[in-house]
Amino acid sequence: MALAYAPSLETTPVRIAPRYDHFIGGRWVASAGGETFATVNPATEAELAQVAVGTPDDVDRAVAAARRAYEQTWRPMRPADRAKYVYRIARAITERSRELAVLETLDGGKPIKESRDFDVVQAAAHFFYHAGWADKLRYALPGRDEPEPVGVVGSIVPWNFPLLMAAWKIAPAIACGNTVVLKPAETTPLTALLLAQICEEAELPPGVVNVVTGDGQTGAALVAHPGVDKIAFTGSTEVGKIIQKAIAGTRKRVTLELGGKAANIVFADAPLDQAVEGIVNGIYFNQGHVCCAGSRLLVQEPVHDEVVERLAARIETLRVGDPLDKNTDIGAINSAAQHAKIAELVASGIAEGAVLHQQSCALPERGWYHRASFFTNVSQSHRIAREEIFGPVLSIMTFRTADEAIEKANNTPYGLSAGVWTDKGAKSMYVAQRLAAGVVWCSAFNQFDPSSPFGGYRESGFGREGGVAGLHAYLS
Numbered sequence: 001m002a003l004a005y006a007p008s009l010e011t012t013p014v015r016i017a018p019r020y021d022h023f024i025g026g027r028w029v030a031s032a033g034g035e036t037f038a039t040v041n042p043a044t045e046a047e048l049a050q051v052a053v054g055t056p057d058d059v060d061r062a063v064a065a066a067r068r069a070y071e072q073t074w075r076p077m078r079p080a081d082r083a084k085y086v087y088r089i090a091r092a093i094t095e096r097s098r099e100l101a102v103l104e105t106l107d108g109g110k111p112i113k114e115s116r117d118f119d120v121v122q123a124a125a126h127f128f129y130h131a132g133w134a135d136k137l138r139y140a141l142p143g144r145d146e147p148e149p150v151g152v153v154g155s156i157v158p159w160n161f162p163l164l165m166a167a168w169k170i171a172p173a174i175a176c177g178n179t180v181v182l183k184p185a186e187t188t189p190l191t192a193l194l195l196a197q198i199c200e201e202a203e204l205p206p207g208v209v210n211v212v213t214g215d216g217q218t219g220a221a222l223v224a225h226p227g228v229d230k231i232a233f234t235g236s237t238e239v240g241k242i243i244q245k246a247i248a249g250t251r252k253r254v255t256l257e258l259g260g261k262a263a264n265i266v267f268a269d270a271p272l273d274q275a276v277e278g279i280v281n282g283i284y285f286n287q288g289h290v291c292c293a294g295s296r297l298l299v300q301e302p303v304h305d306e307v308v309e310r311l312a313a314r315i316e317t318l319r320v321g322d323p324l325d326k327n328t329d330i331g332a333i334n335s336a337a338q339h340a341k342i343a344e345l346v347a348s349g350i351a352e353g354a355v356l357h358q359q360s361c362a363l364p365e366r367g368w369y370h371r372a373s374f375f376t377n378v379s380q381s382h383r384i385a386r387e388e389i390f391g392p393v394l395s396i397m398t399f400r401t402a403d404e405a406i407e408k409a410n411n412t413p414y415g416l417s418a419g420v421w422t423d424k425g426a427k428s429m430y431v432a433q434r435l436a437a438g439v440v441w442c443s444a445f446n447q448f449d450p451s452s453p454f455g456g457y458r459e460s461g462f463g464r465e466g467g468v469a470g471l472h473a474y475l476s
């Protein structure tokens, strides 16, 4: 039974303006079309602010500003001086961490304990890490004396880790001497705009970082713009394919970080209490809105019933509710559309014969919420075993031998991440080496560090972010 906790609401130190413009060439600029759209708090459905709709003209102005900054200021600057700016941004993120965390939670719905302890911390770490690289890039590409930047980078990010994805894109790009036009997701533009304010306060030269808000059409205009040298995209496989088609035949470079349907493999010899914590972290972190979520659990047959029993007991203790409450484990689903998508896939699981298990808690009346859920009796052909649900819903299947686990884990068009739980080191190595996934965690899940490359195989995309490997995309 869940303990009753008193509410422990985070206070809100952040002032949200009624309206936000684009950040172009170091200035705040209204949309050329004059239009705005609302961004809402998914926990309450209340409007937070109106945000500028980015038109092709806005994108054009931003790319021109980025080009000017690239040619006139940023590329000619001594790398050691560029590093100072990147460090300054990192320090400012740390100094304003509470503001950023609260704003991220308000705009996106994730629990404050995650935005505070994960998103903002990792975002700062990415700037610190890449600041260190700025004047050491000759060591990034062996055999090359002084690698060159690529030019103007168009960065497009999704709504599940808005600030962190912006940091993943901006930090390596500018540390390598490129300039950036960032298009945040429609439902979560506010922390990208606060990051733009931080760039402004850090006196980053105008045009090095530009933020143009809007929807998919704004992103498409950025992809199509002839002045963009490279596209760095994180989002769905569907849009990744559209982008690849759009840039075919151009000289644009591209990295695509796309969807996933990761296998989390639990052997009978694994320490089961730890494995259950890894399962919970793997699928319920950030409401399951995680590209590398461990959304397919493969359990070795002898321990299937025990794992299911322990997991059922564990999810009863997860607290779903107000994301600003410091005790909340599962916050709000990011949008009504995402909530509907999860509900549709859950219904398909039931219709196809899987058995749904859910925690029994009540949900808040307003806002979009979903109980921690998992399915048993799942077969590999079920949609819930094949498609990315992107919500707090796990599909559980079984296996008998390591080779069967490997075959089932790799039976997916995706290949972003995987987890392996066993107390035998040799077995985890045997399995990890054979999994077609960009990242494999052994007796752990969702471990991140800016020095560690992240990225996919197959329909999970290509290119790496983080580490030395991640620098290659921003150098020529």
Ligand code: NAP
Binding pocket: 156, 157, 158, 159, 160, 161, 183, 184, 185, 186, 187, 214, 215, 216, 217, 218, 219, 220, 221, 223, 234, 235, 236, 237, 238, 239, 240, 242, 243, 256, 257, 258, 259, 260, 290, 291, 292, 388, 390, 416, 456, 460, 461
């Ligand atoms: P999405 O629909 O692909 O959107 C991603 C971004 O692309 C948003 O900013 C979106 O704008 C924009 N966009 C939409 N259509 C576009 C177009 N035709 N051209 C250019 N840009 C366009 O993905 P999402 O639903 O926001 O995010 C969830 C997906 O991201 C999941 O599949 C998840 O697995 C993936 N993801 C992958 C990683 C990774 O590192 N591999 C990390 C996080 C998330 P709007 O917001 O206005 O639609």
Ligand code: MG
Binding pocket: 039, 040, 041, 042, 106, 107, 108, 187, 188, 189
């Ligand atoms: Mg929002």
